[in-house]
Amino acid sequence: MQFIIRLCVFALLLVSPALAQVPGISPAPAETETTDAGSTQAVDDLVRILENDTARAALIEQLKQAAPAEDAAPAEEALPDLSIARQLAEYTRSVAQGASATVRAVGGIFLNFRHAINGTLSADYDVIRTLAINLGIVLVGLFGSFWIFKLIAQPLLARISRGAGKRNVWKKLGIVIVGTAIDTLTVVAAWAFGYILALNFGTTPSGEMGINQSLLLNAFLLVELCKLVIRVLLAPRHIDLRFLPVTDDNAAYWSFWLARVISLLGYTFMFVAPMARTTISPAASAAVQVLVMVTAVIVGVIIVLxxxxxxxxxxxxxxxxxxHSGLWRVLAAVGQHWHVLAITYLLALLVVWFANPDQALPFMLGATLQSLIAVVVGSLIVGFISRFVSVGLKLPGDVSQRLPLLESRLKAFVPAVMAVVRWVVIAGVIIAIGQAWALFDFAGWIGSDEGLAVAGSIVSAALIILIAIILHVVVASWVEYRLSANTGRMPTPREKTLLNLFKNAFTVALVIFGLMLALAQIGVNIAPLLAGAGVVGLAIGFGAQKLVQDIITGIFIQFENVMNEGDVVEAAGKSGVVEKLTIRSVTIRDMSGTVHLIPFSSVDQVSNMMRGFSFYVSEVEIAYDSDIEGAKQAMRDAFAKVMEIQEYRDVILDDLDLQGLIAITPQSVSLRSRIKTLAGKQWGAGRFYSETLMRLFTERGIETPTPKMRYLQGKNERHGHGDMPMGELPA
Incomplete structure (x- = not known):
């Protein structure tokens, strides 16, 4: 029974508006609803309703009427209309409301002027006179002392800035810092002197310093410090202290106009407008602000034009x-119509200030300032990178001597990295501008778990690629160091071959593993790639049998050390010097300079002419009736003359191997001799030996079997009846 009563009490609380409409039942007093007695009274009322047939019927009727309404309430809540027509209507309504607010704000300007005039006429002249006297004292003392301090500091600034352009950057920067400190000291000293005057002479009747004097002094401090920054950056009077690349005329022009605009806006919004609000009327303050804002925009438009x-x-x-590449082409295109964009921005700034100066204007000014800072910082970084790339990288002399290719490799590597860094900086500037104008919340996204994960993946992938590039440069430089003859140790042909093969294999493996790890860091599943690579490799193995044969043959050739770079070999019918060896092919340059690329699958045998030692084989033919012993002696004498030359004597390993007569023909006899030399050194000594031998044969009358021509006049030709064929007879 108690449970039923409590349930009814809860239902009573839910339908209290309905109970209030039940005839004969009045709600309980307010003061009893917060006490235990109130709960008891509610229970008694419920019991009384249930006992009374009329009241019970009325309660049931009220509950029936309330139930459908409550059930239908959710159904009446229509789903939001996401159609294009509804969105367009919402957008046009917001634009119309904003335009109406802007028109009302612009129309209120004239009311502000009228109220300003009325407020001026109704102002207290005694208060204005007292204020004028106090402000006049502070104004004269403030700007007079500032002018005097500038006169005192001017010779000192001129002295320390003299000759600054001939010094290095750091000394010049130190002079700029000292000059800025002196200029700042003049502003602070004048500001402090103004406060002293305001505290002692420009006081209110109660003996306290007036708020308007404080407004003036703070406005002076902020405005003059801003103008000081402009003077430091442009240095219109001290050319040697100027860091920005601008001409003297441009420095003077921009310094003049920026100082005037800063003074106009700063003193108006920080001093004149607040003072007019308190001493005259809020309408007068608004009117002054409007007038100054319009003037500043007009000045800006004139400067742009x-x-x-x-x-x-x-x-x-x-x-x-x-x-005309990349970003610079875009800047050139923007430069054609930049004045239209600048004037539009200034007018938009004015309209926004009219419509909502408390929120929209600070946001727009803050976004503009942040955008300018981002552009300036990005420009400085990009300029530094461009200057670094243009100057180039210069290694020390000893490093360049040991690693002659390192400098060129770095010069090719650094610009590519700097180009990537340049685009990263440009992307950062764009992100900063978008963040400033609330186009997207990059800071919030990067601070989230998803943003941190994405950023971490990108940074990890970039680090992996950078480490892979550094490893490639290090290994290539180490191989170059081992192959360099300037280190004091001449590398062997075998070392050249194996180290170059190792560098190529390491580069391929580094590219594959680095790319796989980088893809894995950015979330790409590399397992299918590995499986696909295996399938593709298997397909290539079946489809490209020649390629597999090239690689297998190349592996065995390297294992067996048949040839190395620099060897003179004959392979696949081509002979020459081996210029390059890979795991698949060999590159040979022949005697005429022609380069032959020979795959190992077409190599049946390799003839290496530079292993261990070499022989120069000389086979000469002499006439059948020549003196054979005399010819042999001439061969010995020719070898003796060869041994008299130091260059050839150092490469010849043994005495002349004179094998003598090796062939007899009806016209000649052949003699053979061999000269044993170091591997690959036989051709120089052999050519000189052959030249000397031919000269000795000529001097000693040893003839070679040379065919001779004899012309015989035919019978018909002697009688003038025709031609006879010529015959060739041996001498």
Whole structure:
């Protein structure tokens, strides 16, 4: 029974509006609803309703009426309309509301001027007079002291800046820092002197410093420090201290106009407008702000139009200087219409300020400032990278002597890396601009778990690729060091062959493993790639039998050490010097300079002429009736003359191997001799030996079997009746 009563009490609380409409039942007093007595009263009311037939019927009727309404309520909640028409209607409504607010804000300008005039006429002249006296004292003392301090500091600044352009960058930077400190000291000293005047002379009747004097002093400090930054960057009076690459005319022009705009906006919004709000009326403050804002925008438009052609030509020259490539081409295209974009931005800034100066204007100014900072920082980084790449990399002399190819390899490697870094910086600038204008929340995304995972994957993949590139450079440099003759140890042909093969194999393996690891870091499943590579390799093995034969034959040739780079060999009918050996083919350059690429599958045998030692074989033919012993003696004498030359004596390993008569023909006899030399050194000594031998044969009358021509006049020709064929008879 208690459970039923509690359940009814809960239902009573849910339908309390319905109970209030039941005839004869009045709600309990408010003060009893917060006590235990209130709960008891509610139970009593429920019991009384249930006992009364009329009240019970009325309660049941109210519950029946309430139940369908509650059931239908969820059904009445229509799903949001996501159609294009509904979205377009919502967008146009928001644009219309914004335009209406802007029009009302612009229309309120005239009301502000009218209220400003009324507020001025109704202001207290005594208060204004007192304020003018106090501000006049502070103004005269503030700007007078500032002018005096500048006169005092000017000779000192001129002295320390003299000759700064002839010094190095760090000394020049130190001079700029000292000059900036002196200039800052003049501003702070004038500001402090103004505060002293305001505290002692420009006080209110109560003896306290007025808020308007404090506004003036703080506005002076901020405005002059901003102007100081402009003077430091442009240095219109001290050319030697200027870091920015601008001309004297441009430095003076921009320094003048930026200082005026900063003074106009700074003193208005930090001093004049707040003072007008408190002393005259809020309408007067708003009117002054509008007038100054319109003036600043007009000045900005005039500056843009004055520099329209200069900026366009400057961007075109930069694009031409960098070869009209990539980003510079885009900048050149933007330079054609940059003034339209700048004027549109200034007008949009003015309209936004009219519509919502408290929120939209600070956001737009902050986004603009952040965008400018991002562009300036990105430009400095890209400029430094471009300067570093253009200057190039110069290694020390001893390193270049030991590793002659390292410098060229780094010069080819560094620009590619710097190009990647340059595009990363450009992407960072774009992200910073988008973040500043709230186009996307990159900072929030990168701080999330997903962003951290993606960033970590990209950084890990980039590090793997960078480490792979560094390893390639290190291994290639080590191989180059081992093969360099400048290290004091001449590498053998076998070392040249094996080290070059090792470098090639290491490069291929490094590329494959580095690429696989990088893909794995960015979330690519490399297991299918590995399986696919196995299937592809198997298919290539069946389909490209020649390739497999090339590789297998090449492996055995390397194992057996048949030939190395620099050897003179004969393979596949081609003979010459081995210039390059891979696991698949050999490159041979013949005597005429022709390069032959021979796959190992077409090599049946290899003839190496440079293993261990070599022989120069000389076979000469002499006439049948010549003196054989005299010929042999001439061969010995020719070898003796060869041994008299140091260059040939050092490469000849043994005495002349005179084998004598080796063949007899009806016209001649053949004699053979051999000279044993170091491997690959037989041709120089052999050529000189042959030249000397022929000269000795001529001097000693030893003839070679040379055919001679004899012309016989025919019978018909002697009688003038025709030609007779010529005959060839031996001498």
């Amino acid at each position: 004055q520099n329209k052609d200069d900026v366009r030509l400057w961007l075109a020259e930069l694009s031409a200087k960098h070869g």
